[in-house]
Amino acid sequence: MSQSAHPGTAERPLRAAIVGSGPSGFYAAEALLSRAGLAASIDIFDRLPTPYGLVRGGVAPDHQNIKGVIRIYERIISGPRVRFFGNVKIGRDLQVADLHACYDAVIYAVGNESDQRMRLPGEDLPGCHSATEFVGWYNGHPDFTHLAFDPDVETAAVIGVGNVAMDVARILARDSGELAVTDMARYAVDQLAKVTKLKTIYIIGRRGAAQAAFSPKEIKEIGALKNADLIVGDEQVAGLAGKDAAAEGWDIETKQNVEFLVRKAAEKPAGKPRRIVVRFLVSPVEFLAGPDGRLGAIKLEKNELVPDGKGGMKAKGTGTFETIEAGIAFKAIGYRGVPLPGVPYDERRGTIPSVEGRVVEDPETRKLVPGAYVVGWAKRGPSGLIGTNKTDSIATIESLAADFQPGQTPPAVAKDARAEAMPELLTSRGVRWVSFEDWKRIDEEEVRRGKANGKIREKFVNIQEVLKFLGPA
Ligand code: NAP
DSSP states (O other): OOGGGSSSSSSSSSEEEEEEOHHHHHHHHHHHHTOOOOOOOOEEESSSOOOOOOHHHHOOTTTTTTTGHHHHHHHTSSSTTTTESSOOOOTTTBBBHHHHHHHHHEEEOOOEEEEEEOOTTTTSTTTTEEEEHHHHHHHHHHEEEEEEEESSSSEEEEOOOOOHHHHHHHHSSSOHHHHHTTOHHHHHHHHHTTSSSSEEEEOOOOSSSGGGGGGGGHHHHTTTSSEEEEOOOGGGGGGTTTHHOOOTTOHHHHHHHHHHHHHHSSOOOOOSSEEEEOSSSSSEEEEOOTTTEEEEEEEEEEEEEOOOOOSSSSEEEEEEEEEOOOEEEEEOOEOOOOTTTTTTTTTTTTBOOOTTTTTSSSSTTTOEEEEEEEHHHHOOOOOSTTTTHHHHHHHHHHHHHHTTTTTTSSOOSSSOOOOTTHOOOOOOOOOOOOOHHHHHHHHHHHHHHOOOOHOOOOOOHHHHHHHHHHHHO
């Protein structure tokens, strides 16, 4: 290949596709665009007509400050070297081979669309839900708008003590007036406004207070809710008061969590309408039906902490059980990736297998898929805050840039690297893709509708409705 045809030069910029328009995809685009000595043009794809992934469909509606990162993504996507192709689904509108034909590099930033199962009896009872579904539902994510939730029960339970569990508990606890001004889907605001019976929300952790996965900021916010008291029984923090964090090997977050919970345990509840009750060292072992056939209670086994052999502590059942009432439950025990047609998938981890961000066919053989890369949760699993994706995406782009360095044979070269190749292909297949300009129209309309209802935004919650609003391309 002649030097002038080498992808990444000014005459022949590297053509990159990023599949997924959430944080990891945007940080990959930013890292690639800012790479000195590597000229690139980028097309970002999303199966939804709207960009921003979990920032739009996952971040809680009462956490608008977190959604502020969208301003950074907007700057990236509106740049001259980036295009957006929304409403384009891999496996339906495009195959992986189409991507490799039009792009030198394909970067998967598809996140984790599903969730972990507990594999417990009664897990599929009506009223026993995954947090992923509830979060998608209240955020108006088109995949989940058809679902129904009825939290108008006396007692709810959230399983898991990570930040998703905090989001779910907080949304359940809030007064509906607090939610009515956010960008929460209208139907969810209406449904939650009808909740009158709910008094108790359990948060259930299988390990102890010093192993909780929530951030100090999130548990403190729970402790400061207008509509709910955070109840921490003395026994939940037994033996933790006054412990030396350094001697215990606690990081700063663990130290802050423990200190806060110990302080809370000493406080008297203010008698607010709802209570969020923290229960540590218990694991659900069965979801039990009530007389109406819906979830009525959860059988819990008390746990003790034992060394996990990796320097940490794990939960071990003690054989002592108790049953708590719960008319609805949300499992917030972690997300999980789903396979993408034609893309390698690590069944065990629920991720796309990779070595230093380069996709491999199989985690065992580590045989590289030329020109394929992965970032974000699809690469490392569902951990970290939004900003964690930045360093992770930069690392993958380091690998990509090394592969496409001038003077060496690139791992892959697009057969048709013309900018028009993708629009032509999609048009020939009758795909109505959503451009960035289209998205701006959607965005303006959502804000306009929101304003009319005293809200930040009223989202389109249905793909057909978005396409009807946009009209033909
Ligand atoms: P997470 O942080 O991994 O927490 C999962 C929780 O579920 C842990 O408490 C875990 O306990 C528990 N769990 C897992 N399997 C279980 C089982 N079989 N039985 C009982 N409990 C089980 O996951 P996440 O809450 O889904 O959050 C995902 C990522 O998004 C995290 O990095 C989180 O910080 C981030 N996030 C951030 C925000 C925010 O900043 N506001 C909001 C939402 C999410 P063990 O520790 O014992 O495994």
